[in-house]
Amino acid sequence: AQKVTQAQTEISVVEKEDVTLDCVYETRDTTYYLFWYKQPPSGELVFLIRRNSFDEQNEISGRYSWNFQKSTSSFNFTITASQVVDSAVYFCALSALWANSKLTFGKGITLSVRP
Amino acid sequence: NAGVTQTPKFQVLKTGQSMTLQCAQDMNHEYMSWYRQDPGMGLRLIHYSVGAGITDQGEVPNGYNVSRSTTEDFPLRLLSAAPSQTSVYFCASSRLGRDLTQYFGPGTRLTVL
Numbered sequence: 001a002q003k004v005t006q007a008q009t010e011i012s013v014v015e016k017e018d019v020t021l022d023c024v025y026e027t028r029d030t031t032y033y034l035f036w037y038k039q040p041p042s043g044e045l046v047f048l049i050r051r052n053s054f055d056e057q058n059e060i061s062g063r064y065s066w067n068f069q070k071s072t073s074s075f076n077f078t079i080t081a082s083q084v085v086d087s088a089v090y091f092c093a094l095s096a097l098w099a100n101s102k103l104t105f106g107k108g109i110t111l112s113v114r115p
Numbered sequence: 116n117a118g119v120t121q122t123p124k125f126q127v128l129k130t131g132q133s134m135t136l137q138c139a140q141d142m143n144h145e146y147m148s149w150y151r152q153d154p155g156m157g158l159r160l161i162h163y164s165v166g167a168g169i170t171d172q173g174e175v176p177n178g179y180n181v182s183r184s185t186t187e188d189f190p191l192r193l194l195s196a197a198p199s200q201t202s203v204y205f206c207a208s209s210r211l212g213r214d215l216t217q218y219f220g221p222g223t224r225l226t227v228l
Contacts, residue, residue, distance in 0.1 A: 043203070103158070
């Protein structure tokens with residue numbers, strides 16, 4: 001069985017602070033994918049990043065960076081110099097390659113960025 | 116390229132009524148799925164399809180039916196709506212194979228009274 005845990009439920013920061021969103025996953029599969037999705041107040045789900053289980057290279061994209069560590073089964077997401085527009089619910093999700101794209105989602109983290 | 120579209124955006128039903136939530140994609144994706152989102156629960160998979168004529172149950176299938184007659188369309192049917200089905204429903208699609216990224220529609224907010 002697969003499981004995604006986002007232990008943080010709500011985070012509030014002041015604009016320009018850095019913030020890290022934690023994600024811990026469980027799977028018995030050796031080949032899997034990890035995702036982060038953003039859900040702004042408007043309600044749509046926006047794909048942010050995908051990582052393969054065999055690619056532990058971390059990535060920085062503008063103000064966003066991701067830290068994937070198989071040893072600790074974690075896939076954390078950091079926003080540097082947060083902005084009000086980053087206020088949203090962030091979901092971490094997991095899919096095993098054999099599972100035909102079926103996603104297991106965490107319960108989400110509500111990020112509020114105050115001006 | 117519209118991506119994944121869903122209709123309606125909002126719907127109010129009375130207990131026992133039936134309705135169909137529509138979902139369509141124009142990306143020629145093999146895989147399509149329906150999720151429901153409830154407060155504090157994240158998204159949970161209802162039904163999914165890996166191609167025309169093939170459907171299967173997800174985590175919370177009870178009370179819902181699906182069919183996949185074409186690659187593009189994947190409607191979700193509520194045969195007899197119940198208040199427990201009040202939720203936001205998302206349709207998603209993706210390719211099968213190495214790229215499993217799912218792209219989501221805008222969602223349908225359903226209230227059952």
